[in-house]
Amino acid sequence: MAQYTRVSGFVGLITLQNPPVNALSAPVRQGIVDTVQRALSDPEVKSVVICGQNGIFCGGADIKEFGTDMFGPPLIPMIHAIEAANKPVVAAIEGIALGGGLELALGCHYRIAHSKARLGLPEVTLGLLPAAGGSQRLPRLIGVPAALNLITTGRHVTAAEALQLGIVDQVTDHNTVDAAVKFALRVGGQSLDARRISTYPCPQQPDLDALFEDVMQKVRQSARGAIAPVACVQAVRAAATLPYTQGMEREKELMATLFTSGQARALQYCFFAQRAVGRWKMPNGARWDTSKPRPVHKAAVIGLGTMGRGITVALAQTGLSVIAVESQEKQLMEAKQAVSGMLERGAKRRGVAPVLDRISYSQDIQAVADVDLVIEAVFEDMALKTKVFRQLSAVCKPGTLLCTNTSALDVDQLASETPNPELVVGMHFFAPAHVMKLLEVVYGSRSSPEAVATAMQLGKKMGKASVAVGNCRGFVGNRMLKLYLEQASFLLEEGATPELVDGALEEFGFPMGVFRMSDLSGLDVGWRIRKGEGLVEPGMASGQSARIRQGRRYSPLGDLLYEQGRFGLKTSRGWYQYDKPGSRVARSDPWVHSFLEEYRARHGLVARNIDHQEVLERCLYAMINEGFHILEDGIAAGPEDIDVIYVFGFGWPRHRGGPMFYADMVGLAKVMEKLEHYHQAHPDVPYLQPSNLLRKLVASGSPPIHTWGEVIKKLHSQL
Numbered sequence: 001m002a003q004y005t006r007v008s009g010f011v012g013l014i015t016l017q018n019p020p021v022n023a024l025s026a027p028v029r030q031g032i033v034d035t036v037q038r039a040l041s042d043p044e045v046k047s048v049v050i051c052g053q054n055g056i057f058c059g060g061a062d063i064k065e066f067g068t069d070m071f072g073p074p075l076i077p078m079i080h081a082i083e084a085a086n087k088p089v090v091a092a093i094e095g096i097a098l099g100g101g102l103e104l105a106l107g108c109h110y111r112i113a114h115s116k117a118r119l120g121l122p123e124v125t126l127g128l129l130p131a132a133g134g135s136q137r138l139p140r141l142i143g144v145p146a147a148l149n150l151i152t153t154g155r156h157v158t159a160a161e162a163l164q165l166g167i168v169d170q171v172t173d174h175n176t177v178d179a180a181v182k183f184a185l186r187v188g189g190q191s192l193d194a195r196r197i198s199t200y201p202c203p204q205q206p207d208l209d210a211l212f213e214d215v216m217q218k219v220r221q222s223a224r225g226a227i228a229p230v231a232c233v234q235a236v237r238a239a240a241t242l243p244y245t246q247g248m249e250r251e252k253e254l255m256a257t258l259f260t261s262g263q264a265r266a267l268q269y270c271f272f273a274q275r276a277v278g279r280w281k282m283p284n285g286a287r288w289d290t291s292k293p294r295p296v297h298k299a300a301v302i303g304l305g306t307m308g309r310g311i312t313v314a315l316a317q318t319g320l321s322v323i324a325v326e327s328q329e330k331q332l333m334e335a336k337q338a339v340s341g342m343l344e345r346g347a348k349r350r351g352v353a354p355v356l357d358r359i360s361y362s363q364d365i366q367a368v369a370d371v372d373l374v375i376e377a378v379f380e381d382m383a384l385k386t387k388v389f390r391q392l393s394a395v396c397k398p399g400t401l402l403c404t405n406t407s408a409l410d411v412d413q414l415a416s417e418t419p420n421p422e423l424v425v426g427m428h429f430f431a432p433a434h435v436m437k438l439l440e441v442v443y444g445s446r447s448s449p450e451a452v453a454t455a456m457q458l459g460k461k462m463g464k465a466s467v468a469v470g471n472c473r474g475f476v477g478n479r480m481l482k483l484y485l486e487q488a489s490f491l492l493e494e495g496a497t498p499e500l501v502d503g504a505l506e507e508f509g510f511p512m513g514v515f516r517m518s519d520l521s522g523l524d525v526g527w528r529i530r531k532g533e534g535l536v537e538p539g540m541a542s543g544q545s546a547r548i549r550q551g552r553r554y555s556p557l558g559d560l561l562y563e564q565g566r567f568g569l570k571t572s573r574g575w576y577q578y579d580k581p582g583s584r585v586a587r588s589d590p591w592v593h594s595f596l597e598e599y600r601a602r603h604g605l606v607a608r609n610i611d612h613q614e615v616l617e618r619c620l621y622a623m624i625n626e627g628f629h630i631l632e633d634g635i636a637a638g639p640e641d642i643d644v645i646y647v648f649g650f651g652w653p654r655h656r657g658g659p660m661f662y663a664d665m666v667g668l669a670k671v672m673e674k675l676e677h678y679h680q681a682h683p684d685v686p687y688l689q690p691s692n693l694l695r696k697l698v699a700s701g702s703p704p705i706h707t708w709g710e711v712i713k714k715l716h717s718q719l
């Protein structure tokens with residue numbers, strides 16, 4: 001809807017009304033068309049101001065409408081009618097002007113923004129381009145390089161930057177609508193000839209071809225297969241080289257391709273999934289809207305290894321006072337230096353002062369007596385963690401939340417070591433903890449809803465996509481990852497090379513294939529985890545039993561490399577070779593190739609041809625199948641939770657939506673059929689057998705992903 005009032009005698013004020021972000025739904029578009037017509041036909045009205053209710057101008061097209069039968073007046077003619085008006089139209093931008101919201105403002109003759117407003121064309125993040133004239137007007141207004149930057153990244157700019165770029169005409173610290181009305185009164189009756197952006201020539205740019213070639217190359221490299229950024233460059237190129245009307249045609253053509261693409265569907269799914277995980281619920285009925293988080297002002301981190309340091313930085317940057325505890329003096333000193341360095345670099349990047357004084361360091365666990373929440377990040381060893389939890393229970397004030405950063409251990413077991421198990425939750429960060437945007441909040445069987453709500457809120461404050469998950473080995477992310485890693489190793493045994501496997505996964509869109517990732521995180525890390533699981537048996541290099549552990553197929557390849565001291569990047573040798581420790585440039589290593597040949601010969605394995613498709617199917621479908629088990633077990637509340645974890649924590653390409661969305665896109669019947677095929681070929685890999693839930697979904701006609709919840713409920717009620 002849009003409300004119309006006449007203010008100051010001569011100004012028609014149009015207020016967009018569609019909470020929470022005044023998205024341009026069909027009723028809003030109809031409201032704009034009607035109210036603009038009313039203002040233009042009223043002889044008393046000399047000028048028009050468009051604003052949004054509740055201090056928000058407009059969040060763009062209504063994303064919920066995409067994929068439905070869109071009705072109501074289309075955006076483009078509506079914006080053209082505003083631009084063609086013979087009375088000045090002023091956009092009063094408060095809060096946000098994003099996507100179609102900014103395009104609406106660009107159709108106005110003037111733009112006044114509040115100093116706290118943010119503006120941008122983020123369509124690319126939804127797999128689209130600014131297709132209501134934004135790709136054609138913005139380059140005409142601010143020039144090709146700046147428009148390319150905004151449109152291909154989708155980044156939001158502040159009002160100050162918008163003013164500097166020339167997107168807005170004025171910035172105010174006061175009431176924006178009042179300022180816009182005053183402005184509108186002043187410009188009423190003035191010529192609008194020079195105010196219609198569609199009539200501007202695109203500012204001349206030397207060496208246009210070279211510029212576009214360069215940008216296209218960079219975009220293709222960073223897009224990892226995403227098509228929208230490429231289409232955005234093509235649309236801006238049309239603005240720079242074609243008359244406006246033809247540019248608009250090109251914009252429309254490109255949008256038509258994007259609009260119906262699977263990538264746009266995936267990215268829009270991700271947008272809503274990211275928001276849906278905030279509405280968490282637990283199997284016992286506790287939920288986000290009935291659970292009150294506790295205030296957390298002061299937190300402590302126990303153990304200052306890599307994870308503890310990152311967590312300390314993340315907490316301090318969120319504005320909390322932090323007590324960082326490390327019992328070893330040397331380690332404490334090193335950590336202090338490292339944490340200060342990270343804070344200083346982060347502050348420099350963001351142009352703010354580092355918050356070094358928010359952290360105090362101690363060797364004594366007694367220092368945490370008065371904190372509201374503790375995050376334990378000591379070595380991944382149950383006995384050690386148990387000891388720390390017992391100490392914390394004795395030291396902390398009553399009611400302190402005790403969180404563990406374990407990546408796989410049993411949260412319930414730890415909770416049982418404390419007198420108040422309801423205060424214990426997992427807060428599983430991903431390395432580097434101050435950078436990675438994912439947090440798994442792990443609830444145990446006795447965690448209180450209040451404890452979960454507090455951890456979820458803290459995660460959100462730290463800017464993390466926080467996902468509440470149940471307690472099981474590896475939780476969601478690592479439980480699925482284990483099978484992905486295993487399949488990759490099996491493929492090496494069967495004839496693949498690290499380069500082939502990584503090539504397939506990188507072509508799919510992962511920033512890094514599984515072996516490059518393993519070199520980066522360290523082969524010693526994986527070895528230690530497998531050792532903890534009782535899987536590592538040093539010296540078991542040959543014989544049939546070397547490849548069978550705990551009753552099923554096992555690949556000792558990673559262990560053998562570890563035994564050779566090949567830990568990956570840190571030793572400059574792993575699945576690849578590196579020029580020096582820490583260098584990121586992975587080069588093929590002939591040693592690894594002959595090692596694999598010898599290994600196969602020793603075990604009587606005959607190498608066969610493996611193609612990219614098999615790599616993807618084996619690695620991804622195994623992981624997806626485990627995702628279905630996780631849903632069946634109630635460890636994740638819905639497929640969105642798994643997908644958000646994979647997109648934010650494991651580099652799953654966002655334009656492919658996440659593993660469960662990908663399965664839906666591929667077709668559940670196909671995924672099941674392939675799993676059956678691979679299970680038949682590899683009967684010693686039990687997890688390749690399709691899960692019960694996958695079978696049930698296929699038997700129910702493969703319903704769309706947003707309805708899987710009903711099948712899961714039915715399955716649970718039958719148990």
Ligand SMILES: CCCCCCC[C@H](O)CC(=O)SCCNC(=O)CCNC(=O)[C@H](O)C(C)(C)COP(=O)([O-])OP(=O)([O-])OC[C@H]1O[C@@H](n2cnc3c(N)ncnc32)[C@H](O)[C@@H]1OP(=O)([O-])[O-]
Nearest residue numbers: 021023059060061062063064098099100122130131132275
């Ligand atoms: C062929 C057809 C031609 C079409 C022409 C193309 C037109 C145009 O170029 C395309 C676009 O504009 S594309 C659009 C370009 N625009 C964008 O990409 C902006 C996307 N939005 C954002 O980036 C963030 O939501 C804001 C920064 C707006 C607010 O952040 P915050 O304060 O952290 O709050 P929050 O938690 O994030 O959201 C609160 C609630 O609002 C909901 N919602 C939000 N925007 C919505 C929308 N446009 N729609 C619907 N709903 C929208 C959101 O789901 C949530 O709902 P819930 O039920 O409570 O979960």
